[in-house]
Amino acid sequence: MAIGNDMKTRSPFLNYIADYMLVRQYSLRTVDTYLRWIASYIHFHDKRHPASMGDNEVERYLEHLVLEQNVAPRTQATALNSLSFLYKHIIKNELSLNLNFARSKKQAKLPVVMTPEEVKLLMTHLNKRYYLIAGLIYSSGLRVMEAVQLRVKDIDFD
Numbered sequence: 001m002a003i004g005n006d007m008k009t010r011s012p013f014l015n016y017i018a019d020y021m022l023v024r025q026y027s028l029r030t031v032d033t034y035l036r037w038i039a040s041y042i043h044f045h046d047k048r049h050p051a052s053m054g055d056n057e058v059e060r061y062l063e064h065l066v067l068e069q070n071v072a073p074r075t076q077a078t079a080l081n082s083l084s085f086l087y088k089h090i091i092k093n094e095l096s097l098n099l100n101f102a103r104s105k106k107q108a109k110l111p112v113v114m115t116p117e118e119v120k121l122l123m124t125h126l127n128k129r130y131y132l133i134a135g136l137i138y139s140s141g142l143r144v145m146e147a148v149q150l151r152v153k154d155i156d157f158d
Contacts, residue, residue, distance in 0.1 A: 013049070014039060017090055037082035051091050058083050059101040066104045073104040 010018070014035055021031045038050070041061050045053060058080075065071045065079055080099075088094045114122070119138055126134055137147045 010035070010039075017086070020090065033078065034082040034085060037079045038086050041079075041083055050086055051093075054093070055096045055099060058087075058095055059099055062099070062101040066102045070106065071104055072106045076104045
């Protein structure tokens with residue numbers, strides 16, 4: 001995971017946030033995602049310390065994401081969650097509940113769904129090594145990471 005790789009290039013402030021999150025057992029993906037958004041926010045405001053900023057700067061950053069970078073609603077929400085975490089837990093000065101910024105209205109992409117016939121065809125061409133995991137994902141609706149992290153003790157054979 002990028003947590004270890006970025007240690008030398010990260011600021012002491014970002015290292016503190018990473019340590020804070022890891023001690024509280026946040027997932028590595030969450031830590032990495034939050035750190036990326038917090039670093040982006042800091043860089044957007046010419047490397048000013050977040051403690052010297054507040055609601056107005058967060059609003060400008062979130063609007064920038066929508067108007068300049070055309071991000072999806074979930075991406076903007078993730079950025080907001082990251083900054084909300086930063087101000088609540090690290091800066092100890094929560095953001096206002098009434099932030100006023102342009103919200104992303106970008107249409108979510110509809111997922112592509114395979115027909116049952118396409119699934120059967122795919123399954124016939126799979127290597128035996130991957131057949132079980134693909135069958136589990138398809139038949140149970142598991143996400144890839146959920147399927148990969150399955151253990152024998154997680155399965156009810158009855």
